[in-house]
Amino acid sequence: MIAKAIDARWFQIGFLASFLVFGALERDFALKGWQIFLTFASALLTQAVWLWALKLPTRAQWGGYLSALVTSFGISILVRADTAWVHPLLACLAMSSKFVVRMGTGANKSHVLNPANFAAFAALAWMPGAWLSPGQWGTGSLSALWFIALGGLVTQRVRRWDVSLTFLAAWGLLLAGRLWVLDYEWSPGAGMWLQQIGNGGVLLFAFFMISDPMTTPRRQGARVAYAVLVAVGAFAWQYLWFKPHGLITILFFACWTVPLSNWLWSDLRFQWNAARPNIGIGL
Numbered sequence: 323m324i325a326k327a328i329d330a331r332w333f334q335i336g337f338l339a340s341f342l343v344f345g346a347l348e349r350d351f352a353l354k355g356w357q358i359f360l361t362f363a364s365a366l367l368t369q370a371v372w373l374w375a376l377k378l379p380t381r382a383q384w385g386g387y388l389s390a391l392v393t394s395f396g397i398s399i400l401v402r403a404d405t406a407w408v409h410p411l412l413a414c415l416a417m418s419s420k421f422v423v424r425m426g427t428g429a430n431k432s433h434v435l436n437p438a439n440f441a442a443f444a445a446l447a448w449m450p451g452a453w454l455s456p457g458q459w460g461t462g463s464l465s466a467l468w469f470i471a472l473g474g475l476v477t478q479r480v481r482r483w484d485v486s487l488t489f490l491a492a493w494g495l496l497l498a499g500r501l502w503v504l505d506y507e508w509s510p511g512a513g514m515w516l517q518q519i520g521n522g523g524v525l526l527f528a529f530f531m532i533s534d535p536m537t538t539p540r541r542q543g544a545r546v547a548y549a550v551l552v553a554v555g556a557f558a559w560q561y562l563w564f565k566p567h568g569l570i571t572i573l574f575f576a577c578w579t580v581p582l583s584n585w586l587w588s589d590l591r592f593q594w595n596a597a598r599p600n601i602g603i604g605l
Contacts, residue, residue, distance in 0.1 A: 331392055334392055335391050338396065342358075353398065361409040362390075364413035365391070365394040365413035365417050370387070372420075376421070389437070393413065393416050394413060396531070397416065397441045400442045401441065401442060401452060401453075403451055408445065416438065416441040417437060419435045419440050426584070430584070434537065434581060435577050436531060438531065439577070442567075443570055446567055454570065484546055485538055485545050488549035489528050489552060492554065493528075493553045496554065497515055497518050500561055524569070532549060537580055540588070543587070544586075544587045548576065548580070548583065552572055555568070556568035
């Protein structure tokens with residue numbers, strides 16, 4: 323009963339922190355401690371400026387800053403750069419997008435872009451000397467099980483299994499179909515498929531990014547269709563047009579369709595209050 327009363331974002335913060343620590347200590351990827359510090363400082367400061375400038379009721383509460391922590395972990399996990407200014411700038415842009423890029427009317431008005439996804443896309447598309455590193459965990463079975471276990475716990479708790487599982491099923495079928503068309507035999511085809519579907523970046527995307535309740539359709543049927551469309555679009559981007567980072571890119575563009583989906587198929591707006599029935603979690 324105590325766990326149900328805790329804001330769901332605390333669970334995600336704990337899980338994302340474990341992913342960051344695991345990657346930093348075990349995989350030794352190119353991320354400096356001062357980059358992490360600047361990311362968190364910029365995100366929290368930006369969030370505070372907006373909250374106080376708009377005089378929002380959460381400006382003096384912990385809950386008003388949890389999304390900044392979640393986004394900071396996401397940026398630290400995904401983005402790499404050779405310079406000091408990229409990470410804090412991305413954090414500032416990501417948090418500002420929540421307050422600037424909004425659609426809807428009245429109580430249904432909400433931000434459009436997933437902050438961490440927007441930061442990753444911005445790094446990829448617009449930031450010189452920046453790149454994405456979504457697969458630093460490799461494809462080991464232990465890391466894959468760790469992602470599935472923690473990601474599954476979060477999505478089950480926040481009732482977003484439909485998005486994560488639909489995306490993984492669609493993505494897995496598309497990858498299997500590609501191997502079949504290319505006439506791969508069971509060996510090594512099965513091993514290649516497991517490596518592609520069990521990649522840490524794919525599992526992170528499925529359980530901690532595309533399942534963001536604030537930037538996915540509110541109606542369950544629309545969410546399922548949304549997950550399939552993202553998988554199909556990312557597959558085409560990556561394997562038909564041969565461009566990198568299909569998941570990050572297509573999700574960025576897909577987010578812009580969600581306000582229309584919510585208008586056509588309206589449902590209850592998501593609330594972060596864990597005591598309410600339609601709760602969720604996002605990166």
